[in-house]
Amino acid sequence: MIPDFDQQGRAQTKEWVPEVTAPAILLENVSKSYGRIFALSNITLALNGGVTGVLGMNGAGKSTLFNLLMGKLKPSQGSIKLFGTDPWKNPAPYARVGFVPEHENMYDWMTGHGFVSTFARLNGLTRDEASIEANRVLEFVGLTDVAHKKIGQYSKGMRQRAKIAHALVNDPDLIILDEPLQGCDPLARTTIMNVIRELGRMGRTVLVSSHILQEIERITEQIVILHQGRLLALGNLHSIRERLDKIPHRISIQSDNPKQLAKDVIDIDEVFGISFPDGKNLSIQTHNLGAIHSQLPRIIVDNNHKVSTIDNPDDDLASILGYLTSGGGI
Amino acid sequence: MATKPDTIYRAFDRKASAIVEFTLRQYRTKTSTWVVLGVGFTALALIFLIYIDVMGSEFESIDNDGDSTDYDNDGYPKGQEIRLGTDPWDSESHPGLFDTPIEPEPASMYINEDDFDWDITSKLGTQTTGIDDDGDCLNSNKTSSQKDTNNNGIPCDIIVEYFKSSDGNVYTFVSADSGVDEDPDEDAYSREAIHLAFVLSIGKLGFVLLLGIFLPLFMATGLIRDEMTSGTMHFMLAKPIARSEVFLYRTLGYLGIVWPYVIVLGILGALISGFVGSGDAFFRFADLGVWMAIIFATMMATLVYGMLFNALGVLWKYGIILAIPFAAWELGMALLSMGAPDAFLLRFSVIGWALMIVDSAAMLVWPNIDLFILMGNWGGGGDGGWSFDSSLEGSAPLDFFSSKPGLGLSPFLGAIIATLVLLFQAIIFWFIGGALFKGKEIQ
Numbered sequence: 001m002i003p004d005f006d007q008q009g010r011a012q013t014k015e016w017v018p019e020v021t022a023p024a025i026l027l028e029n030v031s032k033s034y035g036r037i038f039a040l041s042n043i044t045l046a047l048n049g050g051v052t053g054v055l056g057m058n059g060a061g062k063s064t065l066f067n068l069l070m071g072k073l074k075p076s077q078g079s080i081k082l083f084g085t086d087p088w089k090n091p092a093p094y095a096r097v098g099f100v101p102e103h104e105n106m107y108d109w110m111t112g113h114g115f116v117s118t119f120a121r122l123n124g125l126t127r128d129e130a131s132i133e134a135n136r137v138l139e140f141v142g143l144t145d146v147a148h149k150k151i152g153q154y155s156k157g158m159r160q161r162a163k164i165a166h167a168l169v170n171d172p173d174l175i176i177l178d179e180p181l182q183g184c185d186p187l188a189r190t191t192i193m194n195v196i197r198e199l200g201r202m203g204r205t206v207l208v209s210s211h212i213l214q215e216i217e218r219i220t221e222q223i224v225i226l227h228q229g230r231l232l233a234l235g236n237l238h239s240i241r242e243r244l245d246k247i248p249h250r251i252s253i254q255s256d257n258p259k260q261l262a263k264d265v266i267d268i269d270e271v272f273g274i275s276f277p278d279g280k281n282l283s284i285q286t287h288n289l290g291a292i293h294s295q296l297p298r299i300i301v302d303n304n305h306k307v308s309t310i311d312n313p314d315d316d317l318a319s320i321l322g323y324l325t326s327g328g329g330i
Numbered sequence: 331m332a333t334k335p336d337t338i339y340r341a342f343d344r345k346a347s348a349i350v351e352f353t354l355r356q357y358r359t360k361t362s363t364w365v366v367l368g369v370g371f372t373a374l375a376l377i378f379l380i381y382i383d384v385m386g387s388e389f390e391s392i393d394n395d396g397d398s399t400d401y402d403n404d405g406y407p408k409g410q411e412i413r414l415g416t417d418p419w420d421s422e423s424h425p426g427l428f429d430t431p432i433e434p435e436p437a438s439m440y441i442n443e444d445d446f447d448w449d450i451t452s453k454l455g456t457q458t459t460g461i462d463d464d465g466d467c468l469n470s471n472k473t474s475s476q477k478d479t480n481n482n483g484i485p486c487d488i489i490v491e492y493f494k495s496s497d498g499n500v501y502t503f504v505s506a507d508s509g510v511d512e513d514p515d516e517d518a519y520s521r522e523a524i525h526l527a528f529v530l531s532i533g534k535l536g537f538v539l540l541l542g543i544f545l546p547l548f549m550a551t552g553l554i555r556d557e558m559t560s561g562t563m564h565f566m567l568a569k570p571i572a573r574s575e576v577f578l579y580r581t582l583g584y585l586g587i588v589w590p591y592v593i594v595l596g597i598l599g600a601l602i603s604g605f606v607g608s609g610d611a612f613f614r615f616a617d618l619g620v621w622m623a624i625i626f627a628t629m630m631a632t633l634v635y636g637m638l639f640n641a642l643g644v645l646w647k648y649g650i651i652l653a654i655p656f657a658a659w660e661l662g663m664a665l666l667s668m669g670a671p672d673a674f675l676l677r678f679s680v681i682g683w684a685l686m687i688v689d690s691a692a693m694l695v696w697p698n699i700d701l702f703i704l705m706g707n708w709g710g711g712g713d714g715g716w717s718f719d720s721s722l723e724g725s726a727p728l729d730f731f732s733s734k735p736g737l738g739l740s741p742f743l744g745a746i747i748a749t750l751v752l753l754f755q756a757i758i759f760w761f762i763g764g765a766l767f768k769g770k771e772i773q
Contacts, residue, residue: 070568072772091570099568103561109359121348122569130348166565 022084023048024174024205025069030078032064032229039064040229043078047207051200053216053237054209055317056226062209063102065226066178069207070099082174095123098167100160102178108152112143112162115151120169130169137165142191157188164195175199177208181215193219213317225324232324240320248272251284251292252311258282264303268295345571346579353553353583366548367591374536374595378602381528385606389517389723391441394710397466397513398440409440409464415471440464442515446705450490454500460488460510467509480505490704504708512710516722521608523706523724526699529603529617530692530731533624537596538684539664542631543657545588550636551650553580554763555643558772567772574764577644581636581760588632596625616695623691623745627684630752634680637756641763644770671733680755682736683748689735690745703729 025047032040040061056062067073068080071087071094080086082093107115117127117134125133138147141161146154151162160180167175177196181189196219199206210216216223217237225233225240233240255261261282262274270292273285286292289312300307357363393399397409404424406416414432417423425432443464450457462468467477467486477485488506495501506512554577557563566576600621604613638656643649663679671689676682692699706725735744 067773070564072564072567074771091567091572093570094568095570097568099564101561101564101568103564105560105562107356107562107565109356118348118352119565119569122345122566122571124344124570126344163565167568170569 022081024083025207026079026081026084027068028079028081030068030075030080032061032068032073033076038229040068040226043231045224045231045234047205049203049205050222051196051206051208051220053220053223054207054226055211055213055216055223055320056209057211057317057321059228060211060226061229062211062226063178064229066099066102066176066207066209069176070094070097095170096173098170098172098175100163100167100175100177100180102182104159104183106151106159106163108150110151111148112138112151112154112158112165113147115162116165116169119166123170125170133169133171134165137168138162140168141165141195155185155188157184157191160184160188160192161195164192168199172204174205175207177206179209179211181210181212189215196220211317213320225320227321227325232321248285248287249289249312251286251289251296252277252309253282253284253296253307254280254309254311255282256280256306260303261300261305261307264299264305265296268292268299345569345575346582349566349576349579350583350586353580354586357549357583357587362548363587366545370541370545370591371595373540374532374599377532377536378599381532382602382606384524384528385521385608389520392516393441393513394516394720395444395509395512397443398437400437405434407435407437407440409443409466410435412466413464413469440513442513442517444509444511444513444710445515445518446511448488448490448511448701448705450701454492454494456489456491458482458484458487458489460486460506462486462507462510464513466512467507477507479508486510502704504704506708514705514710514722518608519706519722520724523702523722523728525603525607525609526696526702527724527728527731529607529620529624530688531727532599532603533620533627533688534668534685534731535664537592537599537624537628538631538688539661539681541592541595542628542681542684543635543660545591545632546584546635546639547650547653547657549588550581550584550639551643551653553584553640553643554767555647555649558644558770559647561773563772573767573770574760577640577764577767578760581633581640584636584640585629585633588636589629592628592632593625596621596628599624619695620688620691623688626749627687630687630749630756631680631684634684634752634756634759637759637763638680641759641766644763644766667736668730668733671736672738673736676736680752683751683755685733686735686737686748687745689733690741690748692732693735693741699728699732700734703732 023046025045027043027045030040030043031038043065054062054065064073068075069082069087071091074088080088083096085093087093110118113131113134116137117130120130120133121127135144135147138144141164143158143161143165146158151159154162164177164180167177180192180196184192193215196206196208200220208216208219221237223233223235223237223240224231253261258276258279258281262276265271265284266274268291270286270288271284272287275283275285277283284292296310397412398407400407402417402419402421402424404421405426406424408418411418411424414425416425426434444462444466447461447463448459450459474485480487480489482489486507486509488504488510491503491505492500493503554563557566567573600618603621604615604617607614607617639649639653642652646652660679660681663676664681664685666673667676667682667685671686696702703725706722707729709720709722709725735741737744737747739747
């Protein structure tokens with residue numbers, strides 16, 4: 001038995017039982033600063049159940065938040081509780097937590113199965129139990145076929161899924177995924193999103209970060225927006241979206257004949273402005289993206305236009321952040 | 331189906347074995363592991379080649395007292411003339427002129443003709459010992475005062491005196507009657523002395539110092555640090571396991587590869603020196619005790635340094651730079667322990683304690699090693715050895731590499747105390763390393 005002098009609370013005893021009344025994640029006035037630079041400032045947040053997306057640009061503090069939750073960093077101020085226990089002081093709550101780190105480095109010399117089952121044993125499973133559990137989670141993330149290949153031979157998407165399998169092997173109640181979709185091909189992206197949604201349906205608390213709005217949108221409606229270390233917004237994506245719809249949006253269409261296309265789309269009520277940035281492109285201004293997107297395909301097909309791309313340059317995190325930080329607020 | 335674990339320390343051994351096994355497999359994939367182990371093996375193999383070469387060569391037999399020479403050219407060696415009472419410096423006086431003439435004896439009879447026969451029981455006080463094997467003292471026509479040149483009233487003996495000086499050190503004084511044990515067998519003595527010196531020097535410098543420091547320097551410093559740098563530490567720390575546990579199990583994994591390596595090399599060394607070493611026996615079984623102590627001391631050294639260097643790696647990204655001063659200090663302490671095994675500074679080193687284990691075992695296995703060194707240093711007293719240093723070849727290096735275990739304890743107790751101290755040091759460094767790791771923020 002290893003004495004752990006810093007350990008606090010009930011987790012010292014062998015019969016560590018998480019406080020049932022405590023939420024999975026509870027942050028109270030948490031700040032993390034490096035010198036005079038605040039990576040996170042004054043975050044208060046409680047989460048329990050369901051999938052929550054953490055949105056933020058690079059450097060907004062997503063990884064700092066997750067590292068604080070995983071006890072890798074010590075908060076400069078405030079208190080963090082996982083199932084009622086401070087993770088910096090005590091690793092016990094990780095028995096109920098799965099974590100997918102952002103780092104790309106993995107143990108390339110291990111097989112997927114070896115990786116998942118070896119680390120499963122750190123949850124206190126025996127070798128045989130760990131092997132069974134590893135097979136289960138590898139099937140859940142769709143890696144059964146390549147389970148006995150070296151991770152070094154995996155594609156980016158497979159590696160991400162192996163990391164997710166590693167996090168899920170202890171059947172956790174709280175799963176934290178740091179940029180799980182980064183660098184994945186569309187197929188892997190879909191698989192991972194399905195896995196995350198499935199976990200949400202199973203009643204787990206899932207925290208997933210991304211800097212791409214569309215990704216989060218496909219996974220969950222409940223989002224947390226971080227910006228420059230501050231908690232900018234917390235709530236339902238749709239309510240944020242609705243407010244967003246009231247501000248003008250641009251749709252950029254690349255076509256062989258933008259002028260003709262402009263004549264056809266001007267009839268849509270929601271279009272209030274049209275411009276031609278260059279010879280090949282048409283830019284439409286609107287207050288209601290959804291309406292345009294529902295009518296645009298029909299117009300294009302009916303009038304036989306050749307369109308190569310349709311783009312929403314404003315429909316991303318940057319514009320939401322721009323809106324929220326320019327005094328919109330939620 | 332597995333049940334969900336809900337305590338930190340449930341199935342302690344499962345976590346331990348998982349990390350140890352993981353660490354071992356990880357070492358296998360690293361080139362640096364094989365380079366370090368290969369270099370260690372090569373270095374020791376070279377030393378052993380030198381040893382085998384030395385053991386295979388002839389040690390020239392020297393006529394230490396010069397009585398094999400026929401100075402007066404009458405055909406009779408000096409020794410024979412002295413024994414039979416003729417004048418070795420006068421060609422007109424020799425045994426061939428006796429009533430019944432005696433044939434000259436070959437000169438080789440007077441080389442190595444009077445080897446050591448010392449029998450000393452206690453370590454303090456004045457004792458008399460030695461036998462005049464060739465009779466050139468007892469049977470010669472010397473007067474009784476010539477037979478007792480050391481003036482102790484006993485003809486043809488050797489006085490060995492151990493006395494304690496006021497500073498507490500024990501000094502020895504040897505005074506022999508002329509012609510006693512004056513022409514020892516160099517080949518036998520040097521072969522044995524160089525064998526013992528080699529076992530002690532390979533054990534102390536090659537194993538305990540070289541392997542004991544360089545294996546952990548290159549293999550333990552990155553145990554935690556490399557994982558922190560590459561970001562893979564996140565996988566391990568995302569599990570319900572205390573960081574000091576991770577620190578301990580990673581070190582155990584390192585020992586899992588280093589200890590078998592040390593044991594295999596030690597057994598190889600014991601086999602080589604057992605078969606090649608001096609002596610009439612087919613294999614020197616007695617030396618196995620010393621080799622076991624060498625292996626054990628090296629294992630303890632790799633344990634303590636492993637914990638220390640692992641902790642230094644946690645402390646700073648370039649922990650190996652912090653480790654180098656420690657290695658230098660330990661090298662100095664190793665050399666100090668050869669000359670002054672009781673030096674106070676040695677208590678503040680790891681190697682001092684580890685070498686104490688080897689010294690203790692050498693004391694137990696070769697209880698007469700002090701006397702053996704004393705004989706070699708005296709080397710027959712250099713009676714007729716005008717062209718020779720009176721010390722015998724091999725006694726000086728043996729004197730250097732052999733030292734009494736410090737603290738003035740019995741060898742057995744000394745070894746036990748040294749082991750306990752080393753274990754204590756390992757635990758201290760584990761606590762320090764665990765605490766450093768625990769307070770470390772990992773990006």
